[in-house]
Amino acid sequence: MESSGSQAAPPIVQQSRAIAAIGARLQNDDSLRALVVIGLLPNLVLLPLAAWGSRAVINVEYLLIAALERYVSRAMLVVLLGIALMMDVSITVAPVFNFGPSEIVAAVQQIAHFRGRAVVTAVGIVLLIAALAIVFVRMRGTPRVDPANSWRQIRICGAVAVAAFALDVANGTSAVLWRANAIVEVDVATSMVASDYVRGIGTFPNYGQQVEAATDDLRLALQDATKESWSGPNKIVLVVLESMGLPKATSAAEMWAPFMGPEITERYEVRTGKVPFSGATTAGEFRELCGIRMTHMAVGRTPLPPCLPGQLKSLGYETFSLHGYNGMLFQRLDWYPLVGFDRLVFDDQLSTMPGMEKCGRLFHGACDSSAVTVVHSELAKNPQQRQFVYWLTLSTHFPLGKPDHGSEGCRAVGSSGRIPLVCQLWTALWPSLTGLAKMAADTSIPPAWYIIVGDHVPPQILAEGYNHPSYPPRDRQEPNRFQESRLAFSTTDVPYLELRPRKR
Numbered sequence: 001m002e003s004s005g006s007q008a009a010p011p012i013v014q015q016s017r018a019i020a021a022i023g024a025r026l027q028n029d030d031s032l033r034a035l036v037v038i039g040l041l042p043n044l045v046l047l048p049l050a051a052w053g054s055r056a057v058i059n060v061e062y063l064l065i066a067a068l069e070r071y072v073s074r075a076m077l078v079v080l081l082g083i084a085l086m087m088d089v090s091i092t093v094a095p096v097f098n099f100g101p102s103e104i105v106a107a108v109q110q111i112a113h114f115r116g117r118a119v120v121t122a123v124g125i126v127l128l129i130a131a132l133a134i135v136f137v138r139m140r141g142t143p144r145v146d147p148a149n150s151w152r153q154i155r156i157c158g159a160v161a162v163a164a165f166a167l168d169v170a171n172g173t174s175a176v177l178w179r180a181n182a183i184v185e186v187d188v189a190t191s192m193v194a195s196d197y198v199r200g201i202g203t204f205p206n207y208g209q210q211v212e213a214a215t216d217d218l219r220l221a222l223q224d225a226t227k228e229s230w231s232g233p234n235k236i237v238l239v240v241l242e243s244m245g246l247p248k249a250t251s252a253a254e255m256w257a258p259f260m261g262p263e264i265t266e267r268y269e270v271r272t273g274k275v276p277f278s279g280a281t282t283a284g285e286f287r288e289l290c291g292i293r294m295t296h297m298a299v300g301r302t303p304l305p306p307c308l309p310g311q312l313k314s315l316g317y318e319t320f321s322l323h324g325y326n327g328m329l330f331q332r333l334d335w336y337p338l339v340g341f342d343r344l345v346f347d348d349q350l351s352t353m354p355g356m357e358k359c360g361r362l363f364h365g366a367c368d369s370s371a372v373t374v375v376h377s378e379l380a381k382n383p384q385q386r387q388f389v390y391w392l393t394l395s396t397h398f399p400l401g402k403p404d405h406g407s408e409g410c411r412a413v414g415s416s417g418r419i420p421l422v423c424q425l426w427t428a429l430w431p432s433l434t435g436l437a438k439m440a441a442d443t444s445i446p447p448a449w450y451i452i453v454g455d456h457v458p459p460q461i462l463a464e465g466y467n468h469p470s471y472p473p474r475d476r477q478e479p480n481r482f483q484e485s486r487l488a489f490s491t492t493d494v495p496y497l498e499l500r501p502r503k504r
Contacts, residue, residue: 031153038081039066039157045128046088055092056168056187059084060161067157085128087192098280098456164189207298208305212275213287214453214496215308222311230315233501235379235448237389238308239436240288242281242396244429244454245489246274247416256497257412258437267447268440268499277456277494282330284455284494285392289339296330299338309340309388317386318342322374324350324366324394341390345374359395368395372435380445389448393432398459400424409433419488425458440499447501454494 039062049055061084069077168188213219221232246255252272253260259270277284279295286294290307309319320343327333327346336344350356350366353374359367371391378389403423404410409430410423417423440450 031156034066034069034153035063035157035160037066038069039063039160042081042085042088046085046092049089049092055088056190058161058164058189059088060164060189060191061087063157063161063164067154070153084192091192098283098459161189207292207294207302209293210291210305211278211287211293213291214273214275214451214498215288216291217498218449218451219291219308219311222308222315225315227315233447233449234384234386235389235446236312236317236387237375237379237391237448237450238288239375239391239393239432239450239452240281240284240455241429241432241452242393242455243398243425243458244396244494245425245457246454246493246495247413247422247488248490249488250413250416250422252495252497254412254414254416255495256433258434259440259497259499261437261441263441264437264499266502268450268501271498271500272495273498274490274493274495275453276492277454279456281392281455284453288451288453289390296332296335299331299335304339307339309390311340312386312388313340313342315386317388319388319390320378321345321390321392322371322378323347323392324368324371325363326365350374360397361399361401363394363397365394367431368393369431369435372432372439376435376439376442376445379439379448383446392455395431396425396428400428403427416488421458422488448499449501450499451496452498453496456494457489457491 040058042062043058047055047057065077065080065084068080072080165188168190171183171186171188173184173187215238218236222230225232256270256272264270275287277287278293282296283294286292289309290305292305294302294304309321313319319341321332321336321341322345323332325347327336327344327348332346333344347365350371355373356370357367358364359369371393375389375391378387401424403420404427405417405423407423407427407430409426409428410417412430413422413426417426436450436452439445440448
């Protein structure tokens with residue numbers, strides 16, 4: 001006989017009822033709705049940024065704003081959420097591009113000078129913030145209550161924040177009580193405002209301090225030189241290669257393969273080495289141009305020493321700079337003349353040249369494969385003219401395309417080329433390296449003193465090398481995401497190559 005009682009509902013119906021019950025509870029309970037929509041949803045939406053930087057699962061600032069939601073005006077709520085969202089994005093992404101704590105604000109301010117696809121990314125972030133803000137301000141369905149009569153919302157959000165921090169401590173990833181072997185290699189909770197990383201905003205490194213550079217020998221040779229006594233070559237070329245890191249398992253002969261043939265070694269003394277890097281691209285530029293620790297935002301309040309362009313100008317050299325992107329970015333239009341450059345060429349001028357192709361995802365500008373021909377034409381136009389040519393490359397700025405393991409550049413670096421990130425980088429570097437090698441071997445132009453050096457380590461590698469900026473990096477026993485790529489590069493040095501014309 002069949003049971004006269006009601007039959008159990010199918011699982012999918014039970015799940016639908018449970019979801020409906022949760023939705024009804026959120027609809028009718030302002031405190032829970034604030035916790036979910038303000039305290040947890042932004043963390044969930046922005047969590048994918050952890051693939052680019054070192055973001056915790058929960059930033060408690062959102063929980064604090066959720067706790068205060070019913071006690072502040074709608075306008076104040078939008079302001080607080082906007083600040084938290086911008087801080088979250090900036091603090092997470094800035095280290096990926098080697099910006100230190102003191103440089104985050106300055107980096108964000110540069111977004112107005114981005115062009116092309118970078119603008120699309122920026123607009124997308126702004127639209128995301130706006131969409132979330134609209135959700136937040138529309139969610140309040142009941143009148144505000146007197147804070148003196150109800151502390152439930154504060155208690156709920158505070159309890160979740162305490163639980164998140166307790167789980168972080170238990171996991172071993174707490175900024176205060178971290179341990180070498182965490183249970184799970186993921187930061188559970190942190191505070192954007194209270195972390196050691198963000199406390200660095202407002203403090204600046206020792207700008208103006210002398211640092212080791214690939215150009216040290218050239219700087220030493222110029223120390224006591226005069227226009228009449230200088231016996232160096234008429235042409236000096238400095239190339240700073242964007243994101244050229246130092247692969248650990250790659251020899252100098254593999255790394256600089258295009259320069260190792262007899263057409264180069266018979267004409268030049270070839271020297272290779274490495275120098276420590278610190279900071280982002282402009283820091284790498286100042287390191288090589290002036291031999292100091294400096295960034296664009298400190299120019300004007302920190303005195304500059306004699307820099308290579310100015311020193312060489314005093315010896316009768318024409319000084320020329322080339323970069324394939326917008327000259328307003330990082331104020332290069334302002335500080336390049338301050339270090340001694342006479343002529344500046346950026347993407348605006350390059351775009352008018354025939355055959356100049358465009359490359360790059362985040363920084364979309366003149367391709368290095370095309371820009372290298374400009375360097376060649378500069379050196380060839382007047383062989384007797386003393387000339388200093390400086391080229392900051394662009395096309396190797398991350399993110400890069402898919403690795404092509406069959407490419408010549410990828411094969412050149414041997415076993416390291418099997419690692420996707422190394423393969424990506426050397427495939428993108430190859431047009432610059434081969435173009436410069438052909439130029440150095442070209443007997444129709446005078447031999448030059450070439451110095452070719454990376455500005456900083458590939459940015460994604462730096463971010464992967466440090467799980468969270470609040471505590472020292474740990475020696476991990478278990479593999480995690482990007483482990484193979486991270487271990488492929490030195491996170492402290494960049495390589496350089498120097499070609500000095502042989503005396504005949």
